[in-house]
Amino acid sequence: MVSPDPTSSGLLASEKAGDNAPAQSVGELSAALKRTVEGAFGNVRVRGEISGWKRAASGHCYFALKDEDAVIDAVLWRGQAQRLAFAPEDGAEVVATGKLTTYPGRSKYQVVVNSLELAGEGALMALLEKRKKQLAAEGLFDAARKQELPYLPKVIGVVTSPTGAVIRDILHRLHDRCPTRVILWPVQVQGESAAGQVAAAINGFDAMTSDGPVPRPDLLIVARGGGSIEDLWAFNEEVVVRAAAACSIPLISAVGHETDTTLIDYVSDKRAPTPTAAAEMAVPVLAELRGWIGEQGERAAGALRRQLDRMAERQQSLTDRWPAPTRLVEEPTRRLDEMSRRLQRGLVSSASSARGDLAGIAGRLDRRLIDQAIDRRAERLTAQWDMAKLVHPDRPLSRGYARVTAGDSVVTTAKQASAADALTLHFGDGTADVVPAGKTPPSAPVAPRRKTSYRAPKTPEGQRGLFDTGDNGDA
The missing domain is CATH 2.40.50.140 (Nucleic acid-binding proteins)
Structure with a gap:
């Protein structure tokens, strides 16, 4: 039995000599x-x-x-x-x-x-319109976000090409109106890298500090000359629009001619139709400013003069109503004179009355009465003096009594005497030291005490004592 050819059944791939379509790998x-x-x-x-x-x-x-x-x-x-x-x-x-x-x-x-x-200007405009709607929906074009321009900026930052007529026009116009310091940030304003450079310049100015080596501008101008929509397209780029919207420095856009409009114009704080117009918006005319200041000074001086005139008129009106100075003192002077005359009359009358009263009292006085009053007061004084001699503590000593002391203390009871180590007896003619019974006499001799004796107080000269008998003995 002949085995079948497997290639004839389509089961296995085969290649034949002269085959022009050999199998290829993937x-x-x-x-x-x-x-x-x-x-x-x-x-x-x-x-x-x-x-x-x-x-x-x-x-x-x-x-x-x-x-x-x-x-x-x-x-x-x-x-x-x-x-x-x-x-x-x-x-x-x-x-x-x-x-x-x-x-x-x-x-x-x-x-x-x-x-x-x-793909053509139509596609460009379609893209521009789409981007405009997107940014507007985010609120970047809202009027509430716009800042007021400073009236007289000290430093102005300009973002534009360093060559060309734009920067020359801005500098020339600023010099004519009001010379101001200008800081230029050079950028490309057209081409592939223009948008990135413009956005970087805006962000760079905004990042400056007031105390840095380069002063921070008070105002920015982003400018470019006219051109086609393709030439101005960098200022429609989202990166530029967002940089301008986020800038905290007031910004003027001056891109193209008056009929040209880019997206940066919608987010800027002020749009200028031309770069020259931007310079005019940035600063006032110095001559006009000086004239205005002078006019304001004259108006202020005139207002001050008129105010002073009105005040002078009011003062004159008030002083015209015042009375004469002599009339102000006439009434007080008259009253003073009247009071002086009344006082003088009163003094004379009082003196006369006092003299009469004194004469009446003097007539009633009697010398004998005065002497009797003096004698009565002398007798009362003498009686009080005699009483003082009677109550003197040393007077009884002359009649046989004694005063007992222990040191500097007076002994008045037997208990006090028994407790003392030594006693002193005071008599009319001196003292004697004794020791209580049962006490040991001190080994050292006791210093003798000064002899004391009672003496009656001296009677004042010209007066007799209550118990005087004609001699100096005691009663």
Whole structure:
């Protein structure tokens, strides 16, 4: 029995000599596709709407381009992304230039974008309107957020190109109106890096301190000359608009000509139609200011003069009503004279009355009465003196009595005498020291005491004592 050929049943793959379609590996086919796609589509321009825009931490940007018929993936490497002239976002219609390639690991293809541009002015305006609505919804355009411009700023910061007519026009206009210190922060005002530089300048001015090496401006001017919407697009970028909205320094936007409008104009505190007009808004005319100050000084002086005149008139009106100085003292003077005359008459009358009373009393006085009164007072005094001699404590000693002392204390009881170590007896003619019974006499001799004797108090001269008998003896 002949075994069947397995290749004839389609079970096993077979290759025959001269076969022009040998089997390829997946990798070989993917590589062939990659070479074919990149060779056929090495330079393409694709128009579509951005969808799913995403910037990775590496700086590479991934998104898709789509229209109503299809979707194709795209990638924008970091180097190219940094050179974009605008900030892409979902919904923007763009034209992407690059090459088509495949990604074998996923069997996908994508456009590697080298440049990205908005698809015409219509797409640019659509993106601008969309961004405007978004920022307005956040309240960045509200009038309540706007600050008042300082009347006479000391320092003005200007964000613009260091070359060109804009900075010269601003400086010239400031010099004509009111010379002011200007600090220029040079930036590019057009191109790929313009938006980042303008935003950095605004943030840099706002971060300055008043005591730093460079004085902090009191006012900012962000300016650029006229141009097309593409030329002014940096001032429509979200990074610039948000920097201007967050700035704490009052800001004037002066971008383009009078008919040009950018998003920074909506968030600035004041919009100027031209850079020259911004300088005019920033400072007053110095000559006019001096004239106004002089006018105000004259008005103040005139008002002061009129006030003084009115005060003088009021004072004169008041003084005209005052009485003459002599009339003010006439009545008090008259009353003083009247009181003086009445006082004089009263004194004369009182003196006369007193003399009469004295004469009447003197007539009633008698010398004998006076002598009798004196004798009565002398007798009372003599009786009181005699009584004092009777009660003198030493008087009884002359009649045989004695006074007993122990030291400096008078002994009045037997108990006191028995308790004492030594006693002194006082007599009319002297003292004697004794020892109570049962007491031992002191070993040392007792110093003799001074002899004392009673003497009657001396009777005042010219007076007799109550008990006087004509001699000096006691009664």
